[in-house]
Amino acid sequence: MGLLVCPICKEELLKIERSFRCKNNHNYDMAKQGYLNLLLSSKKKSKNPGDDREMVESRKRFLEAGFYKKISEKVNIMVAESAAKEKELKILDIGCGEGYYTNRLKSFLEEKNKTVEMLGIDISKEAVLAASKSYKEISWFVASGGELPIKDNALDFVLCMFSRIVPEEYNRVIKDKGYLVVASTGGKHLLEMKQVLYKDVKTDFYRPEKHLADFFQLEKTVNVKYTETIKGNENIKSLFDMTPYKWRSPKEGVDRLYLLDELKVTIDVNLDLFRKKV
Structure with missing residues (x-):
């Protein structure tokens, strides 16, 4: 028994090859990536709601x-x-x-x-x-x-x-x-980065x-x-890009942050x- 329901009628979705279909014939095809x-x-x-490609790639680099x-x-x-x-x-x-x-x-x-x-x-x-x-x-x-x-x-x-x-x-x-x-x-999360920005x-x-x-x-x-030392300008930018501060930080603060090659932050x-x- 599957876990999914149709987002339109809320009936159970059943997998048929690479598609999912409910009893009301609402059909959803899997993308080639799965x-x-x-x-x-x-x-x-x-x-395109949610995080854009740049934010996703930044978070992926930082987390990995x-x-x-x-x-x-x-x-x-x-x-x-x-x-x-x-x-x-x-x-x-x-x-x-x-x-x-x-x-x-x-x-x-x-x-x-x-x-x-x-x-x-x-x-x-x-x-x-x-x-x-x-x-x-x-x-x-x-x-x-x-x-x-x-x-x-x-x-x-x-x-x-x-x-x-x-x-x-x-x-x-x-x-x-x-x-x-x-x-x-x-x-205290990312306090030191916020002190640079604001x-x-x-x-x-x-x-x-x-x-x-x-x-x-x-x-x-x-x-x-704990504390982490973020070394490398690219890693610092990746951290910034994956946070909400990307959308609400003053330009002068962002410029200061982007000049850094090392930043010790509190997690x-x-x-x-x-x-x-x-």
């Missing part, structure tokens, strides 16, 4: 250089410990980007002798395209995290790494007593408990905090494990 586009044109706010590896490792351990008694897992990574965290989690769990059905969803076609080229053993979809093409009560885990939270939709697709993992930035730097940060309280109970929080990330209320 991903499936389930984002309806009526749901798009722009022609290992600067955020410790975050990935903590996520993997959190999921594995929570699923210690489970042999088979169905996991969705929402806002999966180019698939760095998604692939590392799947590989880690399989090393623990678990059978993992892993799905990655992102609204950015460029991100999903990059993911599907790199990691062939994961099912990749272009879709909105606000209207997931997933059956009700289908998933053991949902992973939300620095993405917008949609509590009602996560509650719908996660099984009873299933888990949601949320990654969000702490107050005159006045704020250190307040978002906590997700209030938004999720109707549906999820917070089980634990793990803070991942400060909160990983929250929530369990679905029953």
Whole structure:
């Protein structure tokens, strides 16, 4: 039994060779790279929503250089410990980007002798395209995290790494007593880069408990905090390009940053494990 539903009529999607079709004959063809586009044109706010190719390539370079590896490792351990008694897992990574965290989690769990059905969803076609080229053993979809093409009560885990939270939709697709993992930035995250970019730097940060309280109970929080020295102008630019600061930084600040060949930054990330209320 598959996990997907038609984004138009919400009926089950069945795979027929390289296409998916529902009983109402809505048909979706897989791209040659292996991903499936389930984002309806009526749901798009722009022609190409989500991260563009430059942002995707920057994030891919930065993450594959290992600067955020410790975050990935903590996520993997959190999921594995929570699923210690489970042999088979169905996991969705929402806002999966180019698939760095998604692939590392799947590989880690399989090393623990678990059978993992892993799905990655992102609204950015460029991100999903990059993911599907790199990691062939994961099912990749272009879709909105606000209207997931997933059956009700289908998933053991949902992973939300620095993405917008949609509590009602996560509650719908996660099984009873299933888990949601949320990654969000702490107050000191990339503080040194922000000090280069801005005159006045704020250190307040978002906590997700209030938004999720109707549906999820917070089980634990793990803070991942360390420093990294980013060497090389290209790596510094890649880090900047993959952050929201790219869109809201003053030109003089960006110019200062682009002159640097080395930048020591604080990585400060909160990983929250929530369990679905029953």
